[in-house]
Amino acid sequence: MKNKLWSTIVVVAAVVAALTACSKSSNEGAQVVTSNTTSENSTKVEISHVLGTTTIEGKPQRIVTLFQGATDTLLQFGVTPVGVVESWAQQPMYDYLKDDLQDVTYVGLETQPNLEEISALKPDLIIATQVRHEEIYDQLSQIAPTVVSTILYDIRETxxxxxxxxxxxxxAKALITDWEGRVSDFNSKISKVEGWPMSVSVINFREDHARIYVTGFAGSILNELGFRGPKNLEGDDLEIVRLTDKESIPNMNADVSFQFFEDNEAVNKTYEEWTSHPLFQNLDSTKSNQQFRVDEITWNFAGGLKSAHLMLDDLYEHFKIEQ
Amino acid sequence: MKAWTIRLFQGKVSLQLSMRWLVALFILSLVLIGLFIIALAAGSNWIPLHEVILQLTGYIDTHSFVIGTLRLPRILLAILVGSSLGVAGLILQAIVRNPLASPDIIGITSGASFGAVTFITLGTGIISMQLLPVAAIAGGLCTALLIYIISWNKGVTPIRLVLIGIGIAAILKAGISFMIVFSNAVVTTKAYIWLTGSLYAASWSDVSAMLLWMLIPVPILLVLGRSMNVTELGDDAAVNAGIRVQSQRFVFLMCSVILAGTAAAYAGGIEFVGLMAPHIAKRLTVRAFNRLIPLTALIGAILVLVADIIARTMFLPRDIPAGVFTAAIGAPFFIYLLFHNRNR
Known part of the structure; x- marks a missing residue:
């Protein structure tokens, strides 16, 4: 009887495994966006992106943006979204975007936007990003045509x-050309400053650790402007480095250091502890007094085209360069 | 107490029914059906109950997206996940004969979490996220086998199983922390949400996949559930009753792993349901294992469904991971159990 039971279990397991495989593969084929063709004269655009191809008919009027960078960047086109996700600070929206978004509907957090709220807005375009919204792409596509970006903070891609x-x-081309114009202006002017090429480290203090943004939003833009990364991390191909031990402070070493952090008691305490450490006193940027506190919203959270411009404004100011 | 016995398939399946058990089963079913309807109606906008019924029966079609595509699969998944976690906990408590055992404590959930977190940190943007459940189930199964093999010493005793399970769970948790520290910030957020446990983005394919997995443990529990009543009295009593304790233990352990592993695969690391549901069931009725199964399943389903209703309606427009709420009720409950059992 026991042997019979075992063989039954094995058979059931095999059947289930096969069925699971079938149900998975049948679903993958079903990612086609269908939209009814009511007006035959309207233009159709096919956009291929990281999660598929999306057909957009006519000019979208009701747009929902599901990540911070998309909200910021869409506004630079002079287009106001009908729905956006909440900001990470100054909730529900960053001060620098608040005025443009007075009548907008908030659809929850970037990490788990509320699908019912989105569908209630009856959008005709949804702008999402892979790392946050891959799991809900099918559902989003049933609400409205959805385009998906690959990198959360890549202003060119967005x-x-x-x-x-x-x-x-x-x-879009004009906006990018405008940005590149400012980049080359800054670049040509800062290359005449003494000590160029400079290395830079972007440091973030948290409740219980510190981070170096080697790439990330700020790191990528500084890189584009011609700055070098932290001296001891060059060539390591790192993104965001978490430091949990003050012994790793030398990794922060650079000619200039930009620091952003939340303004609360626990974070301020971390800041005090780390910056008063002898190893921190030994950093090049400490010795040459080239440390600046910057806004964590424009330098990190926002990740859009306007925040990149605001970040560049900060840099012109810190290095006392005329625009 | 009034009782009846039902025998099916030449006595292979039998169930002793008592009045109290039937009443508990009936009331819990009613509660679950009530919650099911409320869950379908509640959301970012309240759909009147009669419209919910009309939509479900197909008389109207106005809410087919919100109810049919968003709410219904999510609610069904909550019910499946909750009942699986509850029964997985019930099985473990019976195998180990310890009221504090649950899949989260002896390493099965940690194994699934390790599989999922590894997949998220290494695979985000590279591999399709549709394969995430496979990684979680594989993690859970491998961990359970590892625990079982290490515990083997001419058979597996419950105490070895627990101690080794706790040890493996600790190692896996360290592994999870390691993966999280070495991944970038965006991926970390994703991993944390998974670890909390959320029913967000549930789809019909999740529901059907989960149902298919249920085909393995459900018949086994129906057929062999009764034998566990005896084993709970002790290995000696079970051997005297003619039960092959070791193979029974292995089969039931695997059932528990499949239940807890698939629940984790489709809803992440929802905690404490596997601990709470069996205890509440034991409070309601007699402590016979096979009769506790349906009650535990219903209670588990109710717990997760309530947590998810709260999670998606209390903080609108935000949609919060449901695991936050099961942990919020579960952690004090665990302390209560420790306190309650201190003199045993």
Whole structure:
């Protein structure tokens, strides 16, 4: 009897495994976006992105943005979204974007946006990002055509994706050209400053640890502006480094250091502890007094085109360069 | 007490029914059905109950997206996950004969979490997230086998199983922390949400996949559930009753692993349900293992469903991971159990 039981279990397991495999594969084929063709004259655009191809008909009027960078960047096209996700600080929206978003509907957090709220808005375009919204792409596509960016904070990708999706590719090119113009202006001027090329470290203090943003939003932009990364981390191909021990402070070493952190008691305490440490006193940027506190919203949380411009404004100011 | 016995399949399946048990089963079913309807109605906008019924029966089609695509699969998944976690806990408590055992404590959930977190940190943006459940189930199964093999010493005794399980769980938790520290900030957020446990983004394919997995443990529990009543009295009593204790233990352990592992695969690391549901069931009725199964399943389903209703309606427009709320009720409950059992 026992042997019979065992063989039954094995058979059941095999059947289930096979069925699971079937149900998975049948679902993967079903990611086609269908939209009814009511007006035959309207333009159709096919956009291929990291999670598939999306067909957009006409010019989208009701847009929902599901990550901070998309909200910021869409506004730079002069288009106001009908729905956005909450900001990470100054909830529900960052002060620098608040005025442009007075009548907007908030659809929850970037990490788990509320699908019912989104569908209630009856959008005709949703702008999402892979790392946050891959699991809900199918559901989002049933609500409205959804385009997905690959990297959360890549301002070029976000700008050109939005440009394609809302039929404003020329405007997207103009926005990128404008940004690149400012980048080369800054670059040509700072290269005349003594000590160029400079290395820079972007440091973030948290309740219980510190981080170095080697790439990330701020790191990537500084890199584009011609700055070098932290001296002891060069060539290591790192993104965001968490330091949990003060012994690793030398990794922060650079000619200039930008620091952003939340303004609360626990974080301020971490800041005091780390910056008063002898190893921190020994950093090049400490010795040459080249340390600046910057806004964590424009330098980290926002991740959009406007915040990149605001970050660049900060840099012009810190290095006392005329724009 | 009034009792009846039902025998099916030449006595292979039999169930002793008592009045109290039937009443508990009836009331819990009613509660679950009530919650099911409320859950379908509640959300970012309240759909009147009669419209919910009409939509479900197909007379109207106005809410087919919100109810049919968003709420219904999520609610069904909550029920499946809750009942699986509850029964997984019941099985472990019976195998180990310790009221504090649950899949989260002896390493099965940690194994699934380790599989999932490894997949999230190494695979985000590279591999399709549809394969995440596979990684979680594989993690759970491998961990359970490892615990079983290490515990083997001419058979497996419950105490060895628990101690080794706790040890493996500690190692895996260290592994999870390691993966999280070495991943970048965006991926870390994703991993934390998974670890908390959330029914967000539940789809029909999740529900059907989970149902298919249930085909393995459910028949086993129906057929062999009765034999566990005896084993709970002790290995000697079970051997005298003609039960092969070791193979029974292995089969039931695997059932528990499949239940807890699939629940983790589709809803993440929802904690404490496996601990709470069996205890509440034992309070309601007699302590016979096979009769506790349906009650525990219902209570587990109710717990997770309530947690998810709160999670998606209390903080609108935010949608919070449901695991936050099961942990909020579960942690004090665990302390209560420790306190209650201190003199045993």
């Amino acid at each position: 700008t050109s994706l939005i440009g394609q999706a809302i039929g404003e590719e020329d405007k």
